[in-house]
Amino acid sequence: MSANDPLRTMMPGAQFSLCPRKYRGYGRPMARALLVVCMLLASCEGTDAKSEMQWKSSYTPAECKALVSDEAVIARCGHGDISRAAVLLSEDATKCLPFSAPEKIDGIWFTAFELSNFYEGAKTLSDLPSGDLTQNSTWFSSTPSATRKLPELHFESKAFRLEIMGRRSLCRGAYGHLGYASKEVIATDVLNVTPLRRKEIPTAQP
Numbered sequence: 745m746s747a748n749d750p751l752r753t754m755m756p757g758a759q760f761s762l763c764p765r766k767y768r769g770y771g772r773p774m775a776r777a778l779l780v781v782c783m784l785l786a787s788c789e790g791t792d793a794k795s796e797m798q799w800k801s802s803y804t805p806a807e808c809k810a811l812v813s814d815e816a817v818i819a820r821c822g823h824g825d826i827s828r829a830a831v832l833l834s835e836d837a838t839k840c841l842p843f844s845a846p847e848k849i850d851g852i853w854f855t856a857f858e859l860s861n862f863y864e865g866a867k868t869l870s871d872l873p874s875g876d877l878t879q880n881s882t883w884f885s886s887t888p889s890a891t892r893k894l895p896e897l898h899f900e901s902k903a904f905r906l907e908i909m910g911r912r913s914l915c916r917g918a919y920g921h922l923g924y925a926s927k928e929v930i931a932t933d934v935l936n937v938t939p940l941r942r943k944e945i946p947t948a949q950p
Contacts, residue, residue, distance in 0.1 A: 799844075855901070
């Protein structure tokens with residue numbers, strides 16, 4: 745097990761507890777609320793650079809449960825400091841949460857106010873699920889260099905067929921706006937963007 749293996753923090757002899765003493769009295773709902781608040785304030789603070797985590801290609805459900813718990817993220821990414829963990833999450837989630845290596849991915853990106861959903865493998869909007877678009881969804885985000893290759897958005901509903909190099913979340917969790925998405929895809933490069941006609945775009949149901 746390498747020095748940067750995130751599962752080291754789940755093993756006996758780890759340098760810090762999965763549930764730091766200063767947060768043990770809050771309970772999971774309060775800890776999650778504090779983490780969200782700190783993420784909203786993250787741009788106001790700085791953080792130390794961290795070396796790349798050595799994520800495996802897959803994890804068991806038990807490993808995922810340990811890796812993405814609030815206590816584990818605060819311990820692993822913030823060394824017990826919830827603010828430091830929130831800053832690193834906002835800067836580069838792949839250093840805190842398990843993601844795949846970059847690979848070629850295609851699908852449809854549907855964006856609207858407080859929505860950024862990715863439907864891998866979809867070719868047309870008819871391939872998208874009907875009903876509530878926030879259910880069992882995959883949040884789409886991008887690195888700064890990839891964002892520069894994407895169209896500018898102004899909160900209106902839009903859809904694009906994308907070919908990207910991207911990283912997939914390896915564990916189910918709470919991603920994106922208010923944590924409504926169970927998965928996430930992060931574009932590291934954009935290979936092709938095709939806008940879909942406006943009349944084809946469905947009405948968002950956040």
